[in-house]
Amino acid sequence: MAQVEIRDVRHAYSTKAGPLPVLDGLELSVPEGDFCAVVGPSGCGKSTLTRLVAGLMKPDEGEVWLHGELVKGPRKTVGMAFQNPVLLEWRTILDNVILPLEIVAPSMPRKDRVARAMELLDMVGLSGFENKRPSELSGGMRQRASLCRAIVHKPDVLIMDEPFGALDAFTREDLWQTMRALRQAEPFTALLITHDLRESVYLGDQVVVLSGRPARTQYVLDVTLPADRPLDILYTQEVGEMLHVLRDQIKIAQGRPVEGAA
Amino acid sequence: MSERVRQIIVPILAILIFLAGWEALVWINGWPNYVMASPSDLPAAYSRFADLFLIGAWQTLWRTVLGLLIAVFAGLALGMLMGFSRTMRDALYPLLVGFNAIPKATLVPVLALLFIGQHDFNTVMMAFLISFFPIAVSISVGLSTLEPEYRDILRALGASRMTIFMKIALPKTLPEFFGALKVSVTLAFIGTNLVEIVSPHGRGLGALFLSGQTNSNYPLMFAVLIALALLGIVLYYAVVALEKIFAGWAERQES
Numbered sequence: 001m002a003q004v005e006i007r008d009v010r011h012a013y014s015t016k017a018g019p020l021p022v023l024d025g026l027e028l029s030v031p032e033g034d035f036c037a038v039v040g041p042s043g044c045g046k047s048t049l050t051r052l053v054a055g056l057m058k059p060d061e062g063e064v065w066l067h068g069e070l071v072k073g074p075r076k077t078v079g080m081a082f083q084n085p086v087l088l089e090w091r092t093i094l095d096n097v098i099l100p101l102e103i104v105a106p107s108m109p110r111k112d113r114v115a116r117a118m119e120l121l122d123m124v125g126l127s128g129f130e131n132k133r134p135s136e137l138s139g140g141m142r143q144r145a146s147l148c149r150a151i152v153h154k155p156d157v158l159i160m161d162e163p164f165g166a167l168d169a170f171t172r173e174d175l176w177q178t179m180r181a182l183r184q185a186e187p188f189t190a191l192l193i194t195h196d197l198r199e200s201v202y203l204g205d206q207v208v209v210l211s212g213r214p215a216r217t218q219y220v221l222d223v224t225l226p227a228d229r230p231l232d233i234l235y236t237q238e239v240g241e242m243l244h245v246l247r248d249q250i251k252i253a254q255g256r257p258v259e260g261a262a
Numbered sequence: 263m264s265e266r267v268r269q270i271i272v273p274i275l276a277i278l279i280f281l282a283g284w285e286a287l288v289w290i291n292g293w294p295n296y297v298m299a300s301p302s303d304l305p306a307a308y309s310r311f312a313d314l315f316l317i318g319a320w321q322t323l324w325r326t327v328l329g330l331l332i333a334v335f336a337g338l339a340l341g342m343l344m345g346f347s348r349t350m351r352d353a354l355y356p357l358l359v360g361f362n363a364i365p366k367a368t369l370v371p372v373l374a375l376l377f378i379g380q381h382d383f384n385t386v387m388m389a390f391l392i393s394f395f396p397i398a399v400s401i402s403v404g405l406s407t408l409e410p411e412y413r414d415i416l417r418a419l420g421a422s423r424m425t426i427f428m429k430i431a432l433p434k435t436l437p438e439f440f441g442a443l444k445v446s447v448t449l450a451f452i453g454t455n456l457v458e459i460v461s462p463h464g465r466g467l468g469a470l471f472l473s474g475q476t477n478s479n480y481p482l483m484f485a486v487l488i489a490l491a492l493l494g495i496v497l498y499y500a501v502v503a504l505e506k507i508f509a510g511w512a513e514r515q516e517s
């Protein structure tokens with residue numbers, strides 16, 4: 001059974017100018033342990049999709065299933081990361097990472113929480129920074145800490161909304177590799193929103209292209225690359241072709257002509 | 263080390279220069295005591311009325327602090343109501359602004375008639391009424407401007423509103439809260455003194471000022487003013503110290 005299953009979801013926001021349809025017949029299925037990257041024109045409803053999967057809001061129509069259960073509200077088996085790392089300035093990096101455990105496992109001894117957080121901080125290269133304040137870290141380091149916090153409670157599903165969007169190109173590539181290392185160490189199913197096609201192919205097992213607003217599933221690309229991916233796999237012809245297909249699909253989603261731009 | 267010494271020496275020097283200037287002003291103009299007392303008159307007033315000063319200062323202090331504490335709780339409650347509910351914000355904001363605009367001196371007779379003879383109660387009440395507004399506003403603004411993502415990191419785990427408030431919204435609002443508290447502590451102090459000075463049988467430093475006035479003891483009046491200033495400084499810096507402890511995020515949070 002698929003870990004994340006979205007069936008014919010429709011949703012509209014009510015605005016001053018009347019209802020604004022955002023999702024219109026969205027379908028998505030992510031098998032357990034898979035990594036699903038979602039791309040689409042800006043404003044098409046990607047963040048709305050993450051909020052629906054996280055149970056932060058309910059769709060007008062359609063169903064969202066997580067590991068065989070209909071999503072009716074928030075659940076402890078979900079982890080979230082955003083473009084803004086939203087670290088709490090009054091806590092150290094360590095205590096920021098521990099935060100979800102205070103909610104999910106209130107009876108867990110502090111010693112065990114610290115051990116778990118340190119294990120993750122070590123994995124993303126932040127050991128030695130655990131007692132620093134968020135403001136003392138660079139943007140890339142903060143995003144690493146934010147990723148640790150998102151998975152510290154071993155969620156089944158990790159939902160990320162453009163987590164690397166605000167980072168420079170080199171830092172971003174570092175974070176991609178960190179992301180892949182985390183996936184090898186920790187089993188989770190991932191849903192990643194991104195506007196970077198290379199990122200979607202490098203990290204994804206499948207790439208879902210959403211149409212312009214209101215979004216529906218326009219195209220699904222199966223990424224047929226080995227699990228072990230060095231960065232320079234991005235410069236192979238195989239990946240080049242995938243990126244080409246995705247770019248054409250994005251143009252269609254944006255309602256722009258496909259020819260003439262290649 | 264030398265920085266710490268500097269931090270102590272500079273304000274003391276400033277105060278000494280101020281006192282010297284005051285003394286010189288009175289001396290140059292040749293003002294007698296019934297026009298304006300000079301700093302050199304004050305020690306005599308303090309030693310003569312030492313008991314009254316201590317009792318008065320204590321009365322002024324505890325009533326100010328109690329009024330401020332009530333203001334903190336009321337302001338927190340109102341701020342939470344307005345911060346979490348837009349309807350409450352729309353409903354309460356104009357009321358609060360209107361209430362805040364009323365000159366508080368007009369409330370003295372109202373309170374005095376409502377609670378006849380309850381001098382302590384009236385004083386604490388005034389300290390509270392005059393000082394809760396900045397606290398309520400700072401909390402409501404802090405809560406209503408909290409970025410949704412901050413809420414979502416805990417809400418996505420099914421945390422209750424109370425947990426989100428305690429772990430995220432409240433600490434994030436603390437710097438604004440203490441900014442408001444610094445204003446409020448001064449206001450509460452003014453409120454206490456206002457009631458003390460205008461009540462016929464009042465207590466506290468304000469009442470001591472009034473008795474200096476009725477007895478034409480000008481050095482006593484000025485001595486009270488200086489004592490009030492000192493007490494005001496103590497209260498203000500007590501809030502600053504609390505701010506350092508609770509919102510001075512430079513220090514480590516827990517071991």
Ligand SMILES: Nc1ncnc2c1ncn2[C@@H]1O[C@H](COP(=O)(O)OP(=O)(O)O)[C@@H](O)[C@H]1O
Binds near residue numbers: 013014015020047049
């Ligand atoms: N709470 C809301 N109320 C009304 N409109 C909203 C709300 N949230 C998002 N929108 C609108 O819905 C559309 C999709 O938003 P979003 O899901 O954030 O898109 P994306 O993440 O793909 O850029 C946008 O046009 C946005 O302005």
Ligand SMILES: [Mg+2]
Binds near residue numbers: 046047161
């Ligand atoms: Mg978005």
